[in-house]
Amino acid sequence: MSTQASPPDRTAQYAELLGVALDAARRAGALLRDGRPADLGVAATKSSQVDVVTEMDIAAEKLITDHIARLRPDDGLLGEEGASRAGSSGVRWVIDPLDGTVNYLYGLPSWSVSIAAELDGEVVVGVVEAPMRGETYQAVLGGGALVNGVQARRRPAPELAQALVGTGFGYVAERRAAQAEVVRALLPQVRDIRRAGSAAIDLVDVGCGRLDAYYERGLNPWDLAAGDLFAREAGALTGGRPGERASGDLTVAAPAGLFEPLQQCLEELGAWHD
Structure with a gap:
């Protein structure tokens, strides 16, 4: 909170x-x-x-x-x-x-x-x-x-290797191809990946402890505004690239201790660009 x-x-x-x-x-x-x-x-x-x-x-x-x-x-x-x-x-x-x-x-x-x-x-x-x-x-x-x-109670932060991570994909073919490459590289480093199809639900699920973390590129303000606040008020951190707020370039949500390594991993994988 x-x-x-x-x-x-x-x-x-x-x-x-x-x-x-x-x-x-x-x-x-x-x-x-x-x-x-x-x-x-x-x-x-x-x-x-x-x-x-x-x-x-x-x-x-x-x-x-x-x-x-x-x-x-x-x-x-x-x-x-x-x-x-x-x-x-x-x-x-x-x-x-x-x-x-x-x-x-x-x-x-x-x-x-x-x-x-x-x-x-x-x-x-x-x-x-x-x-x-x-x-x-x-x-x-x-x-x-x-x-x-x-x-609402978010889950305690696990190690990255034990994290259940939600994500989503855009609708333009070129972006989807780039996002698939990020998932391909990230999947061996985490417990598993989930793709529910609603960014708002993914963000509240981080706040409720149903996901350890969530990230996505390409969100619009209406996709993330309410869910981002919910996740933060439930005790999670949210942001984008290191030092930036959640945005269309990248949105990341996770509890402290998991947020930082996941954000850095996504930065290195280029999850913020197509």
Whole structure:
């Protein structure tokens, strides 16, 4: 858990933002779980023909953004499926309405709704809703991380050779080939690799102790904002290349003692470039 305490004048504001995020994420999660059409298909593609958007991604983002706009009309928005609005309040919502779209398209359970609130550019609230797990993950800057209301606990740091490490891959062929080479070199140095298909779930799983570590290249702000805060508030470290914050170049999450050797290994393997 983070040792940074929220200033007294921020406590009520954080609580309000958390309430909005929880309500929006639960509504969107219910829509996605209960409203999935039997004939669900691809509505559009993005970076490549295998990077897909479904009608439910779009519907969930509209539900979330409409909900936020109704309650907090002066806030900014940044959403994966195109929602973008400058605000005047200092708050910006960073939204992935369906993280793990390919899993959802195929009927696999590892997908989630991810909503984070930034205040003056810093993420202060994060919620990841995983309906098929029946779990809600929430974090507040300086206030810890909870899973269904229970304090999250990351695992003690193992040696790198004993670490179960999550990762993910991009959708452009050249990047995937480079990422495969990193995995090929890393796999003999760790316990095993897992690839779940939702960055938000991977990050909260580090915070919950279901993974020892996670890394990925190519994440967008909406992929990592909420999960990154959750992992940190659960006691893990997060970052990118040595000395840098988690970003699209590289995101790494692990407890202290494992974070450093994994980060250095990924640096040497060139996990931060294609």
